[in-house]
Amino acid sequence: MSAPKFIIIGNGPAGLEAAITLKEKAPDARLTIISRDPHESYRPKLLPDYIAGQIDRSALMARPFSWYDQIGARLRVGQTAVRLDLHAREVLLDHHERLAFDGLILAVGGQPRIPEPYWVFRDLMLPLKTMADADQWIDRLKDVDDVLIVGGDLTGFAVVRALLALNKKVRFVFGEEALWPTRPTPEIFRQAADRLIRRGVEVVPGKLRRIVRETDGALAVTTTEAQTSAGLVGAFFGLAPDVAFLAESGLAIERGVLVDEHLYAGFPGVYAAGDCAQVYHPQIRDYWVSIGYENARALGRIAALNLAGGLERVNVAAESIFDDDGIRVNTSWWMEFGS
Amino acid sequence: MNRIDLTIEICGLSGDGTIAAGGLLNEAMSRAGFSALAFDSYPAEIRGFGRCVTRSRFGFDRQIALENQTNLLISLDDEQSLSRLPFLAADAVVLFDNHPPSPVAEGKSIAGHARPAMSLFGAPFRDLAAAASGSAKGRNLAALGVLAGLLNLPVDAFRERIGKKFKSKGEKVAAGNIRSFDAGLEYVLKTYPDRLRPLPVPAAPAGQAEKVLWSGNVAIGEGALAAGLKNYFGYPITPATPIMEYLAARLPAKGGRVLQVEDEISAIGAVLGSFYTGARAMTATSGPGFALMTELITQAVSAESPAVIVDAQRGGPSTGLPTKTEQSDLLAAVFGGPGDTPRIVIAPTDVTECYHLTARAFPLAEKYQTPVIVLTDFYLDNRVENIERPSISADAVADALLKPAPDQAGSYHRYQVTPSGISPRALPGTPGFQHNITGLEHDERGVPDFSPGNHQKMSDKRDRKIQGALADLDPPEEYGDPGPLDVGVVAWGSTFGSALDAVQSARDQGLKVGCLKITALFPYHEDRIQAFMDRSKTILIPELNHSGQLNTLIGHLGRGRIVRLNQSTGIPLYPSTILGKIHELIGEDRS
Numbered sequence: 001m002s003a004p005k006f007i008i009i010g011n012g013p014a015g016l017e018a019a020i021t022l023k024e025k026a027p028d029a030r031l032t033i034i035s036r037d038p039h040e041s042y043r044p045k046l047l048p049d050y051i052a053g054q055i056d057r058s059a060l061m062a063r064p065f066s067w068y069d070q071i072g073a074r075l076r077v078g079q080t081a082v083r084l085d086l087h088a089r090e091v092l093l094d095h096h097e098r099l100a101f102d103g104l105i106l107a108v109g110g111q112p113r114i115p116e117p118y119w120v121f122r123d124l125m126l127p128l129k130t131m132a133d134a135d136q137w138i139d140r141l142k143d144v145d146d147v148l149i150v151g152g153d154l155t156g157f158a159v160v161r162a163l164l165a166l167n168k169k170v171r172f173v174f175g176e177e178a179l180w181p182t183r184p185t186p187e188i189f190r191q192a193a194d195r196l197i198r199r200g201v202e203v204v205p206g207k208l209r210r211i212v213r214e215t216d217g218a219l220a221v222t223t224t225e226a227q228t229s230a231g232l233v234g235a236f237f238g239l240a241p242d243v244a245f246l247a248e249s250g251l252a253i254e255r256g257v258l259v260d261e262h263l264y265a266g267f268p269g270v271y272a273a274g275d276c277a278q279v280y281h282p283q284i285r286d287y288w289v290s291i292g293y294e295n296a297r298a299l300g301r302i303a304a305l306n307l308a309g310g311l312e313r314v315n316v317a318a319e320s321i322f323d324d325d326g327i328r329v330n331t332s333w334w335m336e337f338g339s
Numbered sequence: 340m341n342r343i344d345l346t347i348e349i350c351g352l353s354g355d356g357t358i359a360a361g362g363l364l365n366e367a368m369s370r371a372g373f374s375a376l377a378f379d380s381y382p383a384e385i386r387g388f389g390r391c392v393t394r395s396r397f398g399f400d401r402q403i404a405l406e407n408q409t410n411l412l413i414s415l416d417d418e419q420s421l422s423r424l425p426f427l428a429a430d431a432v433v434l435f436d437n438h439p440p441s442p443v444a445e446g447k448s449i450a451g452h453a454r455p456a457m458s459l460f461g462a463p464f465r466d467l468a469a470a471a472s473g474s475a476k477g478r479n480l481a482a483l484g485v486l487a488g489l490l491n492l493p494v495d496a497f498r499e500r501i502g503k504k505f506k507s508k509g510e511k512v513a514a515g516n517i518r519s520f521d522a523g524l525e526y527v528l529k530t531y532p533d534r535l536r537p538l539p540v541p542a543a544p545a546g547q548a549e550k551v552l553w554s555g556n557v558a559i560g561e562g563a564l565a566a567g568l569k570n571y572f573g574y575p576i577t578p579a580t581p582i583m584e585y586l587a588a589r590l591p592a593k594g595g596r597v598l599q600v601e602d603e604i605s606a607i608g609a610v611l612g613s614f615y616t617g618a619r620a621m622t623a624t625s626g627p628g629f630a631l632m633t634e635l636i637t638q639a640v641s642a643e644s645p646a647v648i649v650d651a652q653r654g655g656p657s658t659g660l661p662t663k664t665e666q667s668d669l670l671a672a673v674f675g676g677p678g679d680t681p682r683i684v685i686a687p688t689d690v691t692e693c694y695h696l697t698a699r700a701f702p703l704a705e706k707y708q709t710p711v712i713v714l715t716d717f718y719l720d721n722r723v724e725n726i727e728r729p730s731i732s733a734d735a736v737a738d739a740l741l742k743p744a745p746d747q748a749g750s751y752h753r754y755q756v757t758p759s760g761i762s763p764r765a766l767p768g769t770p771g772f773q774h775n776i777t778g779l780e781h782d783e784r785g786v787p788d789f790s791p792g793n794h795q796k797m798s799d800k801r802d803r804k805i806q807g808a809l810a811d812l813d814p815p816e817e818y819g820d821p822g823p824l825d826v827g828v829v830a831w832g833s834t835f836g837s838a839l840d841a842v843q844s845a846r847d848q849g850l851k852v853g854c855l856k857i858t859a860l861f862p863y864h865e866d867r868i869q870a871f872m873d874r875s876k877t878i879l880i881p882e883l884n885h886s887g888q889l890n891t892l893i894g895h896l897g898r899g900r901i902v903r904l905n906q907s908t909g910i911p912l913y914p915s916t917i918l919g920k921i922h923e924l925i926g927e928d929r930s
Contacts, residue, residue, distance in 0.1 A: 065455040095437035095461045097448040
């Protein structure tokens with residue numbers, strides 16, 4: 001019998017951890033990793049530090065290309081899965097190549113989420129998810145002194161810190177979309193807003209209504225309660241699982257791929273991990289997505305362990321705390337509010 | 340200004356338009372001001388089979404050789420292109436069709452084999468061309484559009500060349516092909532706005548001489564035309580056929596004739612006949628055809644008849660490797676045939692020299708009444724360079740026939756023994772200058788004479804004559820340090836460019852190396868070659884043959900260590916291979 005062929009779609013924290021684990025637990029397996037990014041895997045949580053100029057590009061990189069050779073894995077960069085055929089057990093790539101698999105880990109992550117009411121302003125807001133986004137931030141910040149942050153996810157807080165380090169004037173529309181997908185209490189909101197104000201951030205009240213580019217290039221921003229302006233508007237509304245390509249696969253999809261507590265997606269050998277997984281919690285009898293780097297890695301490892309024959313459960317204990325200079329948020333997947 | 344050194348390769352199946360796309364790329368890049376050197380390789384088989392590859396090296400400085408590594412590959416057929424992966428630079432860019440007619444199995448797409456450090460740019464070449472022109476045939480042009488957009492190349496140069504190339508097929512076809520190009524351009528700008536890699540474009544210096552994009556074969560044809568060629572006789576054979584095709588299109592307009600004869604024996608016979616009457620004539624062939632010509636070449640040596648013969652070498656022996664390159668006819672060109680048959684053998688090293696040496700072959704043949712063999716090879720014949728349009732003075736190609744003095748009428752000796760070995764030659768039909776010519780050994784009158792003294796005398800005469808031709812043959816050219824050398828590279832033909840490229844790189848690295856170019860292969864300038872060899876601790880002779888034929892010819896002049904670098908792969912000898920050998924030799928000396 002030939003060695004099983006495993007595919008991991010995604011080369012972010014979850015996919016990378018899954019690869020490490022699979023080579024450890026199933027060393028004979030033929031492993032292919034598909035990465036949409038055209039470059040090495042990187043640590044997304046360090047992107048704000050990169051923008052701030054506190055680290056250089058090389059420090060962002062998680063693993064060099066040579067590492068994949070060393071572990072005997074085949075890395076396909078700049079390639080995107082566009083369809084999953086669970087009957088044929090094949091992944092179709094964007095360049096029309098079919099890849100067969102015995103086991104599959106979906107670790108496709110998410111795309112910056114823009115709430116539907118703001119879609120019309122999409123082109124006027126800059127997210128931060130990829131290296132290309134970071135480069136764009138660096139480029140744009142050369143000509144901009146004041147930045148407005150809307151939304152307010154974990155990356156957004158880290159970007160605020162980076163902007164302050166760059167001596168930029170920072171305003172923050174800290175509305176109800178903040179901290180998505182967690183649902184913090186009003187008290188948590190208030191505490192977070194206080195922290196921001198104490199750092200020198202101007203908190204703009206209200207909910208985003210409108211963004212207009214003025215003739216001088218500045219952006220005029222209107223909320224339900226105020227008007228302000230900025231040279232640059234950053235959008236931080238969390239990540240939406242990037243699972244549209246799975247719509248016809250037969251997998252259960254809600255916000256992400258619905259998986260059980262073993263990250264099993266309901267088809268033999270198919271698992272999901274990281275930002276794209278919506279994990280079932282038997283006690284609360286509901287699904288929830290996790291956020292954050294450490295959670296993604298933990299899920300990637302569990303998915304790989306189970307694909308390699310294990311029966312591990314996700315750890316429901318709240319073990320992952322995001323702490324950004326006093327703004328503390330529990331990012332464990334089923335906790336609905338910050339600690 | 341940034342230094343540009345970019346090798347672009349297009350690979351497809353015969354019929355994909357690979358060679359056409361490569362030609363358009365070279366023309367457009369040349370027009371944009373880049374220096375270019377390109378070489379195509381294609382299958383020996385008929386259309387519909389086999390892999391076609393075009394490789395072009397572009398830069399601001401003059402390009403003298405192709406390198407073995409490609410920086411950017413355009414794959415028009417992934418199954419064919421997979422074989423090119425080992426020749427891609429680690430960080431190469433790969434453009435490929437990302438929407439084949441139906442999904443392909445794993446491993447059939449080049450994307451599945453590209454190394455992670457390579458940059459993939461998929462574009463639906465077929466779909467773009469079909470949508471733009473109604474036919475997927477223009478996929479090669481869509482691919483060029485993608486390339487032009489990616490590198491920010493001057494698109495008008497592409498559009499203009501495409502329009503011109505397809506004009507003969509009608510405005511509709513030309514316009515459709517330009518639309519296919521534009522579709523590729525638009526696609527890449529829209530799809531990969533963050534990944535574009537604009538290439539600096541050279542500024543056109545004021546007063547720049549006119550440049551032409553010529554192959555070696557075109558340059559040979561132009562050289563022959565410049566020399567006043569009257570008659571071309573030939574029989575088709577790769578890689579010499581384009582010379583006949585080129586002349587067939589141009590020579591009649593200049594009052595000359597091109598005749599395709601039944602075989603190479605007829606071709607050389609007709610050349611001898613034409614030249615005998617005073618009309619300049621030429622033939623071009625390759626190894627197998629040259630072998631057939633051999634007997635008549637020696638007849639021309641004996642009868643002291645002028646002839647110009649281009650031997651466009653290809654892989655041998657026999658029919659060998661019809662579409663691959665080799666430098667393995669050297670000894671056949673110099674010595675081939677029965678008896679002692681000294682003749683002139685010259686070998687250009689680049690496209691410009693193809694022009695000049697071919698043009699000069701005619702007066703040499705006339706003056707020295709001998710076959711002159713212009714020895715090229717597939718890599719030189721088929722390579723394309725953009726060069727300043729060459730020209731040659733009328734004096735340099737003037738009629739060099741040494742006619743007998745009128746007072747010799749009635750007592751004319753066709754093979755008069757002279758100090759130079761050159762006998763005045765009367766054209767047939769000149770009253771009072773009737774004479775015999777024969778391949779039999781003969782006396783001064785041309786009458787067969789087999790006596791020992793006569794054969795010795797006439798052999799001396801013929802040898803003296805050819806050795807005297809050195810005065811009209813270019814001496815070897817030296818490149819590099821004038822002082823003592825750790826390694827002196829001696830090269831000829833198409834390999835010289837690679838040798839010089841390697842030596843330049845080695846010198847940039849601080850190594851004491853030099854290079855000697857030899858274009859006169861017989862007779863050759865012993866003193867100059869020996870002087871170069873004497874100041875070289877090690878002499879390196881790189882050649883595209885197995886037996887080291889230049890080393891066999893001139894190696895006896897070397898009084899130091901001679902090292903051969905021979906390659907019999909059918910592909911050019913690349914600078915990196917020679918540079919590697921230089922490093923090895925210097926390393927050995929130092930260890």
